[in-house]
Amino acid sequence: MATIVSPLAPKFYPDMPEIEGVRFSTAEAGVKYRGRTDVVLASLDAGTTVAGVFTQSKCPSAPVDWCKAILKNGTARGLLVNSGNANAFTGKKGSTAVELSAKIAAKSLGCNVNEVFLASTGVIGEPLDAGKFEAVIDDLAAAVQPASWREAAEAIMTTDTYPKIATATVEFDGKAVTFNGIAKGAGMIAPDMATMLSFIFTDAAISPKVLQSLLSGETGESFNSVTVDSDTSTSDTVLLFATGAAEKRGVAKLDDLDDPRLGTVRAALGDMMQNLAQQIVRDGEGARKFVEVQVEGAESDISAKKIALSIGNSPLVKTAVAGEDANWGRVVMAVGKAGEPADRDKLAIWFGDIRVAVDGERDPEYGEELAAAVMKEEDIVIRVDLGLGSGQACIWTCDLTKEYIAINGDYRS
Amino acid sequence: MATIVSPLAPKFYPDMPEIEGVRFSTAEAGVKYRGRTDVVLASLDAGTTVAGVFTQSKCPSAPVDWCKAILKNGTARGLLVNSGNANAFTGKKGSTAVELSAKIAAKSLGCNVNEVFLASTGVIGEPLDAGKFEAVIDDLAAAVQPASWREAAEAIMTTDTYPKIATATVEFDGKAVTFNGIAKGAGMIAPDMATMLSFIFTDAAISPKVLQSLLSGETGESFNSVTVDSDTSTSDTVLLFATGAAEKRGVAKLDDLDDPRLGTVRAALGDMMQNLAQQIVRDGEGARKFVEVQVEGAESDISAKKIALSIGNSPLVKTAVAGEDANWGRVVMAVGKAGEPADRDKLAIWFGDIRVAVDGERDPEYGEELAAAVMKEEDIVIRVDLGLGSGQACIWTCDLTKEYIAINGDYRS
Numbered sequence: 001m002a003t004i005v006s007p008l009a010p011k012f013y014p015d016m017p018e019i020e021g022v023r024f025s026t027a028e029a030g031v032k033y034r035g036r037t038d039v040v041l042a043s044l045d046a047g048t049t050v051a052g053v054f055t056q057s058k059c060p061s062a063p064v065d066w067c068k069a070i071l072k073n074g075t076a077r078g079l080l081v082n083s084g085n086a087n088a089f090t091g092k093k094g095s096t097a098v099e100l101s102a103k104i105a106a107k108s109l110g111c112n113v114n115e116v117f118l119a120s121t122g123v124i125g126e127p128l129d130a131g132k133f134e135a136v137i138d139d140l141a142a143a144v145q146p147a148s149w150r151e152a153a154e155a156i157m158t159t160d161t162y163p164k165i166a167t168a169t170v171e172f173d174g175k176a177v178t179f180n181g182i183a184k185g186a187g188m189i190a191p192d193m194a195t196m197l198s199f200i201f202t203d204a205a206i207s208p209k210v211l212q213s214l215l216s217g218e219t220g221e222s223f224n225s226v227t228v229d230s231d232t233s234t235s236d237t238v239l240l241f242a243t244g245a246a247e248k249r250g251v252a253k254l255d256d257l258d259d260p261r262l263g264t265v266r267a268a269l270g271d272m273m274q275n276l277a278q279q280i281v282r283d284g285e286g287a288r289k290f291v292e293v294q295v296e297g298a299e300s301d302i303s304a305k306k307i308a309l310s311i312g313n314s315p316l317v318k319t320a321v322a323g324e325d326a327n328w329g330r331v332v333m334a335v336g337k338a339g340e341p342a343d344r345d346k347l348a349i350w351f352g353d354i355r356v357a358v359d360g361e362r363d364p365e366y367g368e369e370l371a372a373a374v375m376k377e378e379d380i381v382i383r384v385d386l387g388l389g390s391g392q393a394c395i396w397t398c399d400l401t402k403e404y405i406a407i408n409g410d411y412r413s
Numbered sequence: 414m415a416t417i418v419s420p421l422a423p424k425f426y427p428d429m430p431e432i433e434g435v436r437f438s439t440a441e442a443g444v445k446y447r448g449r450t451d452v453v454l455a456s457l458d459a460g461t462t463v464a465g466v467f468t469q470s471k472c473p474s475a476p477v478d479w480c481k482a483i484l485k486n487g488t489a490r491g492l493l494v495n496s497g498n499a500n501a502f503t504g505k506k507g508s509t510a511v512e513l514s515a516k517i518a519a520k521s522l523g524c525n526v527n528e529v530f531l532a533s534t535g536v537i538g539e540p541l542d543a544g545k546f547e548a549v550i551d552d553l554a555a556a557v558q559p560a561s562w563r564e565a566a567e568a569i570m571t572t573d574t575y576p577k578i579a580t581a582t583v584e585f586d587g588k589a590v591t592f593n594g595i596a597k598g599a600g601m602i603a604p605d606m607a608t609m610l611s612f613i614f615t616d617a618a619i620s621p622k623v624l625q626s627l628l629s630g631e632t633g634e635s636f637n638s639v640t641v642d643s644d645t646s647t648s649d650t651v652l653l654f655a656t657g658a659a660e661k662r663g664v665a666k667l668d669d670l671d672d673p674r675l676g677t678v679r680a681a682l683g684d685m686m687q688n689l690a691q692q693i694v695r696d697g698e699g700a701r702k703f704v705e706v707q708v709e710g711a712e713s714d715i716s717a718k719k720i721a722l723s724i725g726n727s728p729l730v731k732t733a734v735a736g737e738d739a740n741w742g743r744v745v746m747a748v749g750k751a752g753e754p755a756d757r758d759k760l761a762i763w764f765g766d767i768r769v770a771v772d773g774e775r776d777p778e779y780g781e782e783l784a785a786a787v788m789k790e791e792d793i794v795i796r797v798d799l800g801l802g803s804g805q806a807c808i809w810t811c812d813l814t815k816e817y818i819a820i821n822g823d824y825r826s
Contacts, residue, residue, distance in 0.1 A: 059749030059757040089745045091758060091774030124742030125775050229728045230643075231743075232750035315642045315728070315813075316821055323822035329537030330644075332502045336472030337645035344472040345504065361504030362538050400728075401822070402815040408729055409736035409814070 008282035008290050008378060008398070009162045016149040016167050017178050021045035021243025022201045023144035026155040027136040031129075032084030032122055037155040039133065041140040042079040042199070043109055048243045049205075050076040050117065051212035053219050055236035062087045062094030062128075063118040064235060066102065070114040074208030076241055077111035079199060080118050080133065083156050083184075087120040087128040088234040100130035108141040119197050119237045121158055121184065153182040156197060159407060160186045164279040168272040170204075170264050177204040177246045179269055185280040186228070196223065198238045198276055200269075205244035207255035210262070214269055215240040222273035225305075225395045228284035229404070230313040238273075281396045286403030289321050291396065294383040298391035303340040305393035310338035311382065318400035321380060326371030328356040335384060346387030351375065421695035421703050421791060421811070422575045429562040429580050430591050434458035434656025435614045436557035439568040440549040444542075445497030445535055450568035452546065454553040455492035455612070456522055461656045462618075463489040463530065464625035466632050468649035475500045475507030475541075476531040477648060479515065483527040487621030489654055490524035492612060493531050493546065496569050496597075500533040500541040501647040513543035521554040532610050532650045534571055534597065566595040569610060572820060573599045577692040581685040583617075583677050590617040590659045592682055598693040599641070609636065611651045611689055613682075618657035620668035623675070627682055628653040635686035638718070638808045641697035642817070643726040651686075694809045699816030702734050704809065707796040711804035716753040718806035723751035724795065731813035734793060739784030741769045748797060759800030764788065 022044060026037040052071050054064050080101060087094050102116040109116070120128060153163035164183040169176050185196035206214070215238065223238055247253055254261060282290050293312045298304035311317055314334040320327035328349045335342050345360035352374035356366045374380060435457060439450040465484050467477050493514060500507050515529040522529070533541060566576030577596040582589050598609035619627070628651065636651055660666055667674060695703050706725045711717035724730055727747040733740035741762045748755050758773035765787035768776045787793060 055749075056752070057746070057749030058752070058755040059745050059760070086742075089742060089757065089760075089770065089774060091772060093774065124745060125770065127774075231727055231729045231746060234746055234749055314644055315817075316644045319818055319822035322818065325822075329499075329502065332472050332537060333470070333644060333647055336468075336470030336647055339469070339471070342471040344502065347472070347502075357502065357538065359504060361502060361506065399822075400818065402818045404728075405732050405735065405813065405815045405818060409732035409738075409812075 005161045006283045006287060008287055010279065013150065013165060014167050016165055016180050018146040019178050019180055019201050019203045019243065020245035021048060021203060022241070023146050024148040024152045025140045025143035025145065026148065026151050027140050029082065029132040029136050031082050031132050037151065038084050039080070039082045039136065039140070040152045040155040041105065041144065042152070043141065043144045044077050044079070044241055045243050045245065046077065048076050048241050049074055049208045049211050051208060051215040051240045053215055053238045055233055057232055057234050059089065059234050061120060061235040062090060062098045063120045064237060065095070066098040067117050067237060067239070070117070073114055075115055076117055077115040078105050078109045078117065079239065080105045080116060081156050081197065082120050083158050084122040085120055085126055085128045086122050086124045086235050088124045090125065090127050093127045097128045097130045101133055104130065104134050104137050108137045117239055119235070121156065121197055121235055124234060149180060149182060153184070156184045158184065158186065159285060160184050160283050162283060164276055164283070166272045166275045168268040170268045172204070172251045172261055175246065175249055175251050177202060177251055179272055181272055181276050183276040183280060186283045186285050196233060196236045196280060198223065200240045202242050203245040204242050204251060205247040205253035206242040207253065210254050210257060211240055211242055213257055214265060218266060218270040218273050221270060222277040226277045226281045227309060227312050227395065227397050228281060278396055281398050284398035285407045286401040287398035288401055289399040290379045291321055291398060292381045292394060293397060294381060294394050295386065296392040297386040297388055299341045299389045300391040301393055304391040305395065306340050307335055307338045307342070307384070308393045308395040310334045311384070312395050312397035315400055318397065322399035322401045324375040326351045326356055326368065326375050331382060331384065341388060342386055343388060348385040348387065350383040352381055418574045419696045419700060421700055423692065426563065426578060427580050429578055429593050431559040432591050432593055432614050432656065433616045433658035434461060435654070436559050437561040437565045438553045438556035438558065439561065439564050440553050442495065442545040442549050444495050444545050450564065451497050452493070452495045452549065452553070453565045453568040454518065454557065455565070456554065456557045457490050457492070457654055458656050458658065459490065461489050461654050462487055462621045462624050464621065464628040464653045466628055466651045468646055470645055470647050472502065472647050474533060474648040475503060475511045476533045477650060478508070479511040480530050480650060480652070483530070486527055488528055489530055490528040491518050491522045491530070492652065493518045493529060494569050494610065495533050496571050497535040498533055498539055498541045499535050499537045499648050501537045503538065503540050506540045510541045510543045514546055517543065517547050517550050521550045530652055532648070534569065534610055534648055537647060562593060562595060566597070569595070569597045571597065571599065572698060573597050573696050575696060577689055577696070579685045579688040581681040583681045585617070585664045585674055588659065588662055588664050590615060590664055592685055594685055594689050596689040596693060599696045599698050609646060609649045609693060611636065613653045613686070615655050616658040617655050617664060618660040618666035619655040620666065623667050623670060624653055624655055626670055627678060630679060631683040631686050634683060635690040639690045639694045640722060640725050640808065640810050641694060691809055694811050697811035698820045699814040700811035701814055702812040703792045704734055704811060705794045705807060706810060707794060707807050708799070709805040710799040710801055712754045712802045713804040714806055717804040718808065719753050720748055720751045720755070720797070721806045721808040723747045724797070725808050725810035728813055731810065735812035735814045737788040739764045739769055739781070739788050744795060744797060754801060755799055756801060761798040761800065763796040765794055
């Protein structure tokens, strides 16, 4: 937990309503950090369903393997998350540690081992001592209560400079159901210190199949549309839990992919996930600028997204933003290197509302001072029109500053 | 041209023998810089053949378009290169400028327009004034002489901190033939200021088809195996010219791809190109460490190279090297994100000779102090054995330092 909060942090935190069927507690287990909470337990009422999406890494952490394996059951009663140790690349010791962690939590929650989801974030390659959880688990289980969203978000922070929380309410059948989420992540990944984790909870009753469709469907334009440094964690995990408590209040279960109510849910959940994902970028290591990259006119949406990520991951684009320079030449470079269909002579580029290039050359109307004001802003939009088709995409990134190097290169010195 | 030379610069420069049929001159054309040379003219004797490889960018510069178009003729009489302006993303003005530049040079050299090769490096998006060349071309043509290799390399520098030259001699039929090369580049690319260019010359007589086979064949393990920042230039150009002068000395022309002498040529040319490519990395913007990434045990050579580049391009691996930290967890991460076949539990990783991880976890014999000495070196080898097959690759990169951010982000301030 850094002491200086990112200048891009949200200016206020939302009030998080309680979600019936979800209770939290946190503790100082001393996994690595001292003087701060580093473990969170969520207790979930019987009947809770679950969906998940995970890192695409070919070298996933032991908790990712664990969650993928038990996800097929579709039900959950507990979630145990720690910071300070990622339990990644820990071999046989890693799988032993997750089994023991789940057993400890299951015993204290009175549920089956394969109903306990796990996530870990922190140092990679160090064996995780599940005994640390054993020492605090009974106190954790005794202390769970429904209002601890911010405390839960704080316990999972690593290089994060602020906790990430968001909430959304949807009206169904004249009654409100709620989605609350927490997240962490400060590099897209820094396996020694960071990783993207998010846990979302709702009191709606949603079948596992529909829940997975909702989560997978909304991940693309949220957590999979942000980048800090192009590096992918061994541990990225997003879990969505539905306690079903709203069913008792007369909100019918969502168990059909053709249910007309799903459109409203997708929109609300998608906005909330995008909000959490953007909060991660706003806490990007060393970030001083938040950048939205809009690509349109591509041959397809997939092609547009590849080009947008090529721009958003380019060290030269990101250092130019840090230097408050509307360096559209580097945007051209990043479009060109993406390997996707592009016609140099049809390209147009904007910084904010200022068109800097058109028809493959500098906009004749453009003067550097026009974009200078845009580049001084905290939030910057880079827009590219490829002029080829109707494919479009939007991703979010941050600038690349010396502070990123300091966080990731100087920490041992 | 920076005033502080990279600490990784070669400790001495080779003596460059003359190559019959190649003569150079340089001038201060004032394209952008003041008080330094910024244009080089090479005059090539009649009968010179040529081969080329170019950027894969979908937004190539006007000179790249020009060279690709005339390369099919297979012959060359001149080469005109400038620094300070890339003539990239300059629309119709760009193609007009290359046509005029070629015309000016052809007139002064007494050759056809389509025998003049062009390359430009520097600012992107600014129209290039070919009139700058017109003002100096007659003096350039009058001043060409065979010994100006280093001066030529200096005239094409941008953010480079030292000129890059290399030479190789091969014995054919009891007689020596020579390959001399010059190069520039200090980011893999920074379109505002850098780009990778290399021009190689030999007195051997080599048919265009064989020459292209030689150049294309040796590019993979040289210029296409280095990265500074993962960004690809609009202007990368490597040209190989063969004057054929050695034929007069009794060295038979190479015009058959089955010629047994080709093995010797490939080896010598490949080594020289690798040398030049490594010199570019050693001059990587802000570089303080030179890193060789060796990947073995992959399913194929292509897969090995993708994994090696994933490691070599990772900002987190590169910042760890800058911090002299043997952070193998970040190497695991970079292997995992490459998307290539990998089995976490078969991975082994070395820094220098120190094995830090084996069988998917920290090597039980490894203590951090062992690798600390390796990380303090200027040249560092990171080796990964995937334990899957016999595919292997080797690439070169540098560390990522605050100086990189300063060069690419602070230059306007």
